[in-house]
Amino acid sequence: MMSAEDTPGGKASPNPRDLRRSVFYSIKFFVLCHSLLQLAQLMISGYLKSSISTVEKRFGLSSQTSGLLAAFNEVGNTALIVFVSYFGSRVHRPRLIGYGAALVALAGLLMSLPHFISEPYRYDHASSVDMPQDFEASLCQPTTSVPAPTPAPSNSSCSSYTEAQHLAVVGIMFTAQTLLGVGAVPIQPFGISYIDDFAHNSNSPLYLGILFAVTMMGPGLAYGLGGLMLRLYVDIDRMPEGGISLTSKDPRWVGAWWLGFLVSAGAVALAAVPYFFFPREMPKEKHELRFRQRALAAAASSVSKGEDSPAEQNPGESQEKQDGLTQIAPDLTVIQFIKVFPRVLLRTLRHPIFLLVVLSQVCMSSTVAGMATFLPKFLERQFSVTASYANLLIGCLSIPSAIVGIVVGGILVKRFHLGPMRCGALCLLGALFCLLLSLPLFFMGCSTHEIAGITRQPGNLPGPDLFPACTEPCSCPLDDFNPVCDPRTHVEYLTPCQAGCTGRLVQEALDKSQVFYTNCSCVVGGGPVPAGACDSACSHLVLPFMLLVSLGAALASLTHTPSFILILRGVKKEDKTLAVGIQFMLLRVLAWMPSPVLHGSAIDTTCVHWAQSCGRRAVCRYYDHDLLRNRFVGLQFFFKMGSLACFALILVILRQQDKEEGTQVTVSTSGLQQQLLASGPGKKPEESRV
Numbered sequence: 001m002m003s004a005e006d007t008p009g010g011k012a013s014p015n016p017r018d019l020r021r022s023v024f025y026s027i028k029f030f031v032l033c034h035s036l037l038q039l040a041q042l043m044i045s046g047y048l049k050s051s052i053s054t055v056e057k058r059f060g061l062s063s064q065t066s067g068l069l070a071a072f073n074e075v076g077n078t079a080l081i082v083f084v085s086y087f088g089s090r091v092h093r094p095r096l097i098g099y100g101a102a103l104v105a106l107a108g109l110l111m112s113l114p115h116f117i118s119e120p121y122r123y124d125h126a127s128s129v130d131m132p133q134d135f136e137a138s139l140c141q142p143t144t145s146v147p148a149p150t151p152a153p154s155n156s157s158c159s160s161y162t163e164a165q166h167l168a169v170v171g172i173m174f175t176a177q178t179l180l181g182v183g184a185v186p187i188q189p190f191g192i193s194y195i196d197d198f199a200h201n202s203n204s205p206l207y208l209g210i211l212f213a214v215t216m217m218g219p220g221l222a223y224g225l226g227g228l229m230l231r232l233y234v235d236i237d238r239m240p241e242g243g244i245s246l247t248s249k250d251p252r253w254v255g256a257w258w259l260g261f262l263v264s265a266g267a268v269a270l271a272a273v274p275y276f277f278f279p280r281e282m283p284k285e286k287h288e289l290r291f292r293q294r295a296l297a298a299a300a301s302s303v304s305k306g307e308d309s310p311a312e313q314n315p316g317e318s319q320e321k322q323d324g325l326t327q328i329a330p331d332l333t334v335i336q337f338i339k340v341f342p343r344v345l346l347r348t349l350r351h352p353i354f355l356l357v358v359l360s361q362v363c364m365s366s367t368v369a370g371m372a373t374f375l376p377k378f379l380e381r382q383f384s385v386t387a388s389y390a391n392l393l394i395g396c397l398s399i400p401s402a403i404v405g406i407v408v409g410g411i412l413v414k415r416f417h418l419g420p421m422r423c424g425a426l427c428l429l430g431a432l433f434c435l436l437l438s439l440p441l442f443f444m445g446c447s448t449h450e451i452a453g454i455t456r457q458p459g460n461l462p463g464p465d466l467f468p469a470c471t472e473p474c475s476c477p478l479d480d481f482n483p484v485c486d487p488r489t490h491v492e493y494l495t496p497c498q499a500g501c502t503g504r505l506v507q508e509a510l511d512k513s514q515v516f517y518t519n520c521s522c523v524v525g526g527g528p529v530p531a532g533a534c535d536s537a538c539s540h541l542v543l544p545f546m547l548l549v550s551l552g553a554a555l556a557s558l559t560h561t562p563s564f565i566l567i568l569r570g571v572k573k574e575d576k577t578l579a580v581g582i583q584f585m586l587l588r589v590l591a592w593m594p595s596p597v598l599h600g601s602a603i604d605t606t607c608v609h610w611a612q613s614c615g616r617r618a619v620c621r622y623y624d625h626d627l628l629r630n631r632f633v634g635l636q637f638f639f640k641m642g643s644l645a646c647f648a649l650i651l652v653i654l655r656q657q658d659k660e661e662g663t664q665v666t667v668s669t670s671g672l673q674q675q676l677l678a679s680g681p682g683k684k685p686e687e688s689r690v
Contacts, residue, residue, distance in 0.1 A: 029274075030191075031195060038191070038215040041184055042215060042218025044107075047222045050376060059169055071597055072177040076185075078181075078588045078593070084186060104183035104268050106179065108180070111180075111261045112258040140496070140502050198282050199284075202289075219372070228388070230386075253386075358583050360563065360643045362591045363591075363643035366594075369595035370599035379546075383539050384533070385539065406560045409561040413561050423563070427563055435637070438548075438637050442630060445626070449490050470522040479612055488523075499529060501527060505517070606624050
């Protein structure tokens with residue numbers, strides 16, 4: 001095996017015998033390694049989105065804060081991605097990819113660190129340490145037998161150490177997300193340029209198509225991994241002696257969110273090892289692949305750097321970013337590069353078609369970013385499904401539908417040789433039907449069931465004067481949360497104490513135990529009432545809802561390749577790679593960074609009961625379901641309307657340009673004919689050579 005540093009400049013020795021022996025001089029092996037690395041990298045990047053509601057419950061975060069956390073990996077990525085254009089092939093690309101992957105793995109380990117430095121999760125904060133959770137602390141006890149509950153801010157658990165620990169945990173997660181974005185910077189751009197440099201020209205589209213197809217499974221695997229990990233209890237490594245009485249359907253259930261980060265980080269670390277053995281340069285592939293698969297080649301060519309389309313990448317990732325500025329970068333210093341970039345950016349943004357396509361993709365990417373981050377939480381709240389089931393639905397329905405939509409769009413462009421006008425029409429139709437499919441989503445859901453003692457005004461906290469009169473003999477902690485449901489009236493109580501329950505009964509079964517509360521003065525007949533929240537009356541609508549969302553995702557993805565065609569045909573030839581690079585940068589800044597925060601803020605405005613932690617607002621426990629559905633789906637509808645409007649304007653401009661070109665051709669033809677008549681038969685017109 002030859003070292004990459006055997007010759008000056010890090011170039012490999014050209015000895016053909018050594019080259020044949022080493023698998024690291026095979027571009028096919030590099031394609032395999034890079035497919036696995038990008039798969040693992042997208043899996044770890046998307047895993048937080050699958051467990052966002054669990055992280056909120058575990059650490060008391062609002063949706064706005066969790067949305068900011070999910071978007072924070074774009075901050076480090078966007079800040080450094082432009083410099084990839086400058087470095088280009090000046091560096092040892094495989095080795096830099098390996099360093100980036102190692103940083104991604106380290107960020108994954110850092111994301112799981114808060115679990116190990118935090119106290120074990122206590123789902124009933126009112127119980128003391130030596131008392132079984134959920135037992136006597138939540139029951140109705142006479143006021144004289146226990147001291148009156150103290151307000152949360154003066155609670156003994158709210159020490160300065162607790163607050164400092166909370167801030168440290170949140171800071172660690174934000175730091176990890178930043179490192180995750182920084183580590184991902186060199187992986188995709190350098191890998192794709194390396195493949196393109198050393199693969200046979202005829203094989204490069206196929207390799208990039210295979211790379212893209214494997215990579216796109218990453219988000220689906222992330223949601224699948226989330227579905228598996230969240231079935232396990234969060235403290236599976238330090239379970240209490242008496243076990244727990246929670247089930248995954250209990251609203252206080254917190255799954256093992258941290259375990260998925262460890263699995264993903266391990267996968268990235270393993271995939272990074274081969275990159276430290278690849279040479280800086282390898283001999284260019286000499287032979288074209290013998291076999292031909294027309295369907296795969298058609299899909300692959302649409303993701304190549306060829307004439308029809310750039311790589312069909314996840315909107316948050318940039319295939320062309322590496323060579324976005326290679327036409328102007330090689331002879332510039334870093335300072336000159338920074339100075340010239342804004343001028344080139346402004347020149348590119350002057351193209352009306354380019355600007356409108358980018359705006360339409362910003363709207364579409366904002367929809368995708370908000371849906372990917374908060375759709376699991378929306379399904380949990382709206383249809384009373386578990387976090388693991390919500391993730392499995394998304395991973396098995398929505399992600400594959402989006403992949404199929406992108407591939408079908410590429411095949412349509414390739415098969416029918418669609419020009420700019422027809423590409424614009426295809427984008428318009430895809431956006432229109434996607435918008436129409438989102439209309440029924442406004443009506444697929446139920447109102448929030450009745451919750452005793454909670455008002456419908458956001459921000460109003462329940463007080464003793466709002467509780468039913470039947471709880472007057474009891475001394476109920478104000479910050480406790482152990483919901484029970486009266487199945488007859490479908491009324492939910494925050495704790496058994498607020499239902500007036502004085503007894504507890506456990507029914508043991510083969511697979512699980514069920515907790516009931518008895519002697520409840522607020523319940524007709526005195527109970528018993530089962531522990532846990534009331535189920536939604538609309539649980540049966542979750543599958544139709546997801547089918548409509550998945551079909552809409554396929555139609556929205558159908559516009560992906562045609563919109564790239566509009567960019568490549570709408571700008572000058574020398575600006576094509578730069579235009580694609582700028583496009584991905586703008587998508588990050590205008591869509592993938594702000595959209596999760598915007599969706600999280602909209603979700604927070606629908607909260608009707610906030611948990612309190614040391615005097616500050618923590619996680620939301622109850623939402624107004626109608627308001628949540630209307631604002632979440634409405635925000636999606638707004639972005640889809642923006643995308644549709646942009647595609648309509650693009651079509652109008654393209655038609656106007658066609659008319660102008662037709663007029664110019666007619667005028668030039670008539671002028672040439674007049675010159676031929678005036679010159680006479682014996683003279684050659686001066687302009688006839690034109």
